[in-house]
Amino acid sequence: MLRIENLSAWYGEAQVLREVSLDVAAGEVVTLVGRNGAGKSTLLRCVMGLHAGQRGTVELDGRNVGKLPAHRRARLGLGWVPDDRGSYATLSVTENLTLPPAVGPDPWPLARVYEAFPALYDRRDSAATMLSGGEQQMLALARVLRMGARLLLCDEPTEGLSPLLVQQVGELLREAKRHGVTVLLVEQNLHFATGVADRHYLLAEGRVAEAMDNSEVRSRERELLSYLGI
Amino acid sequence: MTGFLQNTFNGLVSGAFYALLALGLAVIFGMLRVVNFAHGAFYMLGAFGAYVLLTEAGVPFWAALVIMPVGLALLGMALERAFVHRLTRLDPLYNFLLTFGLTLILQDLVKLRYGVQSSPYETPSALNGSVDFGLFDFPTYRVFILGFAVAVCVGVWWVLTRTRVGMVVRACTERPELTRAFGIDVGRWVTPVFGFGIGLAGLAGVLAAPMRAVNPLMGADLIIVVFAVVVIGGLGSIFGSVAAGFGIGLVQAWGEAYLSDFPIISQTIVFIVMAVVLLWRPAGLFGREEAPA
Numbered sequence: 001m002l003r004i005e006n007l008s009a010w011y012g013e014a015q016v017l018r019e020v021s022l023d024v025a026a027g028e029v030v031t032l033v034g035r036n037g038a039g040k041s042t043l044l045r046c047v048m049g050l051h052a053g054q055r056g057t058v059e060l061d062g063r064n065v066g067k068l069p070a071h072r073r074a075r076l077g078l079g080w081v082p083d084d085r086g087s088y089a090t091l092s093v094t095e096n097l098t099l100p101p102a103v104g105p106d107p108w109p110l111a112r113v114y115e116a117f118p119a120l121y122d123r124r125d126s127a128a129t130m131l132s133g134g135e136q137q138m139l140a141l142a143r144v145l146r147m148g149a150r151l152l153l154c155d156e157p158t159e160g161l162s163p164l165l166v167q168q169v170g171e172l173l174r175e176a177k178r179h180g181v182t183v184l185l186v187e188q189n190l191h192f193a194t195g196v197a198d199r200h201y202l203l204a205e206g207r208v209a210e211a212m213d214n215s216e217v218r219s220r221e222r223e224l225l226s227y228l229g230i
Numbered sequence: 231m232t233g234f235l236q237n238t239f240n241g242l243v244s245g246a247f248y249a250l251l252a253l254g255l256a257v258i259f260g261m262l263r264v265v266n267f268a269h270g271a272f273y274m275l276g277a278f279g280a281y282v283l284l285t286e287a288g289v290p291f292w293a294a295l296v297i298m299p300v301g302l303a304l305l306g307m308a309l310e311r312a313f314v315h316r317l318t319r320l321d322p323l324y325n326f327l328l329t330f331g332l333t334l335i336l337q338d339l340v341k342l343r344y345g346v347q348s349s350p351y352e353t354p355s356a357l358n359g360s361v362d363f364g365l366f367d368f369p370t371y372r373v374f375i376l377g378f379a380v381a382v383c384v385g386v387w388w389v390l391t392r393t394r395v396g397m398v399v400r401a402c403t404e405r406p407e408l409t410r411a412f413g414i415d416v417g418r419w420v421t422p423v424f425g426f427g428i429g430l431a432g433l434a435g436v437l438a439a440p441m442r443a444v445n446p447l448m449g450a451d452l453i454i455v456v457f458a459v460v461v462i463g464g465l466g467s468i469f470g471s472v473a474a475g476f477g478i479g480l481v482q483a484w485g486e487a488y489l490s491d492f493p494i495i496s497q498t499i500v501f502i503v504m505a506v507v508l509l510w511r512p513a514g515l516f517g518r519e520e521a522p523a
Contacts, residue, residue, distance in 0.1 A: 091401060
């Protein structure tokens with residue numbers, strides 16, 4: 001579904017990605033782990049088309065999307081879940097949900113979203129930034145499900161959430177996967193990552209250092225945690 | 231009491247012009263992050279256009295009220311495509327140079343053809359006379375301006391808060407990059423929003439023609455106060471610009487009426503209010519502190 005080849009990216013003079021190659025098959029959940037500054041978020045921004053200084057290939061369903069602007073990529077089925085949750089202060093919860101057009105074959109109707117997220121329904125007319133951090137994270141995920149996005153790009157969706165909410169995010173991602181949605185996830189929480197994902201890429205200094213499966217991450221958890229500095 | 235009500239009414243009428251102009255500046259700034267110093271020139275073109283249409287083609291006020299805003303909106307859209315959109319990638323200094331340069335060009339083109347003398351524009355016959363409010367009479371035309379401006383402001387507010395178009399404009403204004411990631415072509419919305427803001431300036435100009443002296447510098451005199459209004463309301467805040475527009479109209483009218491013994495204060499009261507507001511709330515009354523980009 002997603003194929004990245006020799007992707008390099010810069011912030012000004014500083015190179016943050018160095019010839020990264022990876023691929024994500026349809027229906028897979030894949031995480032990017034790595035220290036802060038390893039280039040994980042930049043990689044997601046490059047896939048979404050939000051990062052200007054980049055070179056290399058980004059293919060979606062075999063089509064090179066490297067030259068497409070972000071809004072065209074979104075319409076091909078990319079769902080953006082940014083690290084700051086992307087809540088609009090000037091839009092109500094309902095408006096936050098209905099802002100993006102439906103882009104995939106299976107967009108959730110608003111009623112289904114509210115059935116799955118009763119807390120959002122209760123606050124549907126509030127400004128989205130008035131929600132709690134956990135509710136805003138749910139809103140960000142609900143929004144891309146409502147779009148019917150086929151490939152979710154999630155930047156640390158569990159950051160700062162209580163264990164209960166982390167569990168809910170996990171269930172949501174597993175449910176999305178059951179419906180055939182593909183997920184590329186930046187994640188520091190290894191326990192969470194092995195719970196939802198099929199495979200993992202370890203990024204270090206802008207390169208893919210290792211590709212691992214769940215059992216490998218579990219058996220090396222201690223080593224990886226100390227490497228990640230957590 | 232009667233005098234106070236009359237001053238209040240006059241203040242609201244001046245405020246209506248400030249509100250229409252500030253509203254246009256606010257939507258333009260919100261969407262493009264461009265401060266349009268040429269806004270006063272488009273106001274002047276609205277009034278001058280109405281005058282020229284009437285004197286040279288016999289086109290009545292009511293037709294001008296439609297033709298000028300639409301025509302200027304189209305001109306604004308052309309200028310946005312040709313010049314203004316280039317500003318987003320440049321130092322803000324160029325914003326000032328371009329829009330101020332446009333002002334001088336537009337003003338001088340009008341001066342070249344029509345000179346600097348003020349031209350009279352007759353009040354449309356249907357709006358002659360005055361309305362009896364019991365305690366005082368008030369010119370019908372001014373009542374019309376007030377009602378019309380309030381209706382336009384309410385209409386714009388309704389579109390912005392209650393329609394899908396308004397929702398997209400709010401999203402583009404608040405977080406353009408994020409909005410692109412949600413499949414919305416932000417660039418496509420910029421040109422019509424700029425045109426719309428310019429159209430509002432043109433509309434205010436047509437409304438001003440029968441009431442104020444029509445001359446090439448009428449916009450330059452007004453726009454300084456309008457910028458104070460925009461700053462007081464909070465740069466980019468739609469509601470703030472309208473509320474501050476009417477508020478400043480009132481403050482000015484009351485200042486002129488009751489502080490006439492202290493001309494230094496009554497003539498600068500708008501800027502005194504601006505200074506106080508900025509000390510108290512640096513982002514303006516209804517503005518949000520902008521996160522560094």
